[in-house]
Amino acid sequence: MRQRAMACLMAMGLSLCCHSSSFASSVITIVDQDPAGTGLSDPTPVATVGGNLGTTRGAQRLIVLQAAADIWADALDSDVEIVVHARFRSLACDALTATLGSAGPDNSTVLSMPGRPSPLWYVAALADRLTESDTAPGAPDITAEFNGDLDDNSLCLDGSDWYYGLDGQGSVDDINLLNTVLHEFGHGLGFLNLLDEATGAPLDGVHDVYESLTFDLTAQQHWHEMSDEQRVASAINPRQVVLDGVAVRAAVPATLNSGVRQMAIEPPVVGFSEVFGEADFAPIKEPVSGILEEAFPVDACAPLSDLTGRVALIDRGTCSFYEKTEAAISAGAVAVIMVDSSDASPPNWMTSTFAPLDVPVVRVTSSDGAQIRLALAATLTVRFSIDATRWIGADAEGRPYLNATRPLEPGTSISHWDPLAEPSLLMMPYQSPEQQAVLDMSVALMVDIGWIPFVCGDSFVEGIEACDDGNDVSGDGCFDCQREYCGDARINNNGTESCDDGADNSDTRANACRLSCQMARCGDSVVDAGELCDDGNDTAGDGCSACVLEYCGDGVTNNSNEQCDDGVANSDSRPGACRRDCRSFRCGDGVVDDNEQCDDGPLGRDCPADCVLPPVPDTGSPTADSGAEGAPAVVGDPAAAGGCACQLPLPRPTGPGLGWLVLAVVPVWGRRRQHA
Structure with a gap:
């Protein structure tokens, strides 16, 4: 660990005070560039605040800058001192917007480094670290400036002040200087590109490492x-x-x-960028869908025509986003798409201090709104959803x-x-x-x-490591010093995953590992190998059972097209059985069932349509309506009351041989009725 003493040099009428502290990995030195009595040496008395013990405004500013330097220095690894020239001065500011600060490298160096495109520009402090030398002796590595008009100025951000505390507890109206300084130092350390974005031209024809x-x-x-x-x-x-x-x-x-909020329009709208802004007072919280309909009046600043169940398309202007949304809700809308008057993208967030509303509201650019309106000639369905698998x-x-x-x-x-x-x-x-003085992903x-070099596998969690279990074994919860999770393409053997194909996980593709990192299975609503169907349930009788298509004869009654199904017991000849076409036994199927007295099939002519014979009178002569046509019956025979109690008669003879057979049978059954 290296130590640097605090030194203060006076030269050329400027206060060049160098302030340093002890760091585990780097030394960052702040050099005051303000004229005496201003900026970092402003003598205005102030009360201590949020862990900042400075008693003048300049002292508190310097303490904040040094705290930011300490935080960055502790995260970086360099054997070369990092010098920052800093000052406070007037920067752009009005009642609504302000430039809080700006910073960047004072110089950069072209290097060719192993494993990277060559050559590339590297900012000064990084070039020093990579070469282990001061690549620009006598020059600062970073220059930074901050808005000195923010304090005691009612015209700057409507009177907001810098918050000089180190605890992140300033009021909502104040601006956290520590966060601002950390941010600007990040740019000076390399979080920026060096090209001209307006022309696309790289600096002196050489690309930089950020570009790569x-x-x-x-x-x-x-x-x-x-x-x-x-x-x-x-x-x-x-x-x-x-x-x-x-x-x-x-x-x-x-x-x-996780949980990316999404909006999809079906059918897709040609030319729609799919980029939208959101509303803090009406976020997408759950799946919602509806047919898109343009509101009337279109600015929704007056009561709207009926929008029950619809997604309202509304123009920006005249009244607030919140008022427009309230009008749409009153008209029955389930969601709102605001069309901006500007083509700036991404559209800004819509904000309100009023109570949250229950429908999702999004904002699209004017050009995207125009494309959506052109597509309204067709019926458009808008679906809002949340993808829990996305960051x-x-x-x-x-x-x-x-x-x-x-x-x-x-x-x-x-x-x-x-x-x-x-x-x-x-x-x-x-x-x-x-933001609370956390470097978060900027360190990565x-x-x-x-x-920042770090050693993964040394059992010490450092740098961007989320874990370090001292091995390179995957599936034990920590791999490459990052926590394993469902979707990382590694099967976690702790019992929570049965598969993991990373980006190829899918809840819709056959045979894929599911988004839950479980194997495809019967009942997941996807037809996989070995399955003929998969309706996502274990309910029999709905056409698909155990991922096999149900059919007549499988022993399962399909409620959509079967009346019964006894499997191999289906029969077209046994009384009372489910028929082989999976229809219930019935009059006209050619089988005399328990509730029938006759049944000679759909083409029969001798059995009545209800398969029940009319009764035979107890006395007197049989009539033409007593029994079925050709049915033998004995007058007064109790067994014949209510019709034939046994079987249907044989058909009339049509040749000599059959005639002998009928005559032989007639004495057994009784007399045959005669017909005119």
Whole structure:
């Protein structure tokens, strides 16, 4: 561990005070660049606050800058002193927006490093670390400046002040200086590119290490592989540019929240970017869908026509987003799409201090809104959902989005994380109250550009390691010093996973490992190998049972097209049996069942339609209606009352041989009736 004494030099009328502390891995020195009595030496008396014991405004500012330096120095590894020139001065500020600070490398060096494209630019402090030498003797590594107008100025952010505490407990109206300084120092240490994003031209024709990790999902290329024109297009390609670093990708699961909120329009709208902004007062919380319908009036600043069950398409303007949403809810809408008056993308968040509302609200650009309106000639269904397998702020492969904006915002575009990420990250372009002096995923980026070597497998958790179990065995919960999780393409042997194919896990593809990291099985609603069907349940009689299609004769009554099914016991000849066509026994099937007195089939002419014979009178002569046609019956025979109690008569003879047979039978049964 190295020690540096605090030194103060006076030269050229400026106070050049160098302040350093002890660090485990690096030394970062703050050099005051403000004129005496201003900025870092402002003598204005102040009360101590949030662990900051300075008694003047300048002293408190310096303490905050040194605290930020300590935090970064503890995370970095360099044998070369990192020198920061810092000052406070007037920066852009009005009642609504302000430039809080800016920082960057004072100089950079072209190096050729093993395992990377060569040559590449490296910012000064990183070049010093990689070469273990001061690559620009006498020059600072980082220059940083902060807005000195923020204190005691009612015209700057409506009177907000810097919060100089170190505990993150400032009021909602104040700006946390510690977070701001950490952010700006991050840029100076390498969280930025060095090219001209407006022209796409690399600095002096040489790419930088940050470019080599910047990847465009549309072009499927890293920035150093693109032409200038392609880089210009990529810089304004929202939600299509990611940071493709090994350490950053490994840090995503431990840093970002899961549960990406999604909106899909069916059928797909040609030209729709699928990029949308959200509302803090009406987020997507659960699956919702409905047919899209344009509101009337379209600005929703007056009572709307009926929108029951619909997704309302509403224009921005005249009244607030909150009022528009309330109007849509009153008209029965289940969700709202706001069409912006601007084509800036990604659309900003919609905010309100009023109570949360129960329907999801999203915001699309004016050009996307125009494409959606063109498609309204057809019926469009909008579906809102949450993908629990995705990380908020990263692509499907777990690479975090960079802040690609349209139009280009110099100094903001690409050299920050996308504000979509949750939780808020230090290196986003906007400060959030959630940020509490945590370096989060920015440390992983420093690893990827070459700052921090670490030894995975030494049983010590360090750097970006989430765990270190001292081995390189996968499936034990920790691998490559990162926690194993469902979807990492490694089967965790602790009993929670039976498979894991990573990005190939699917709940819809046959034979795939499921998103829950369980093997495909009968009952998961996907027809896999060896299955003829899979309806996602174990209910018999619905057409699919045990992943086999139900059929007549399988012993299972299919409620959609069968009345019965006794399997091999189905019979077309046994009384009372389920028939072989899986229909119940019935009059007209040619079998005399228990509730029938006759049945000569669907073409029979001698048995009545209800298979019941009319009664024979006890006295008198039989009539033409007594019994079936040709039925032998004895007048007054109790057995014949109610019809033939035995069997149907043989058919009339049609030849000599059959006539003999009938005559032989007649004495047994009685007299044959005569017909006219």
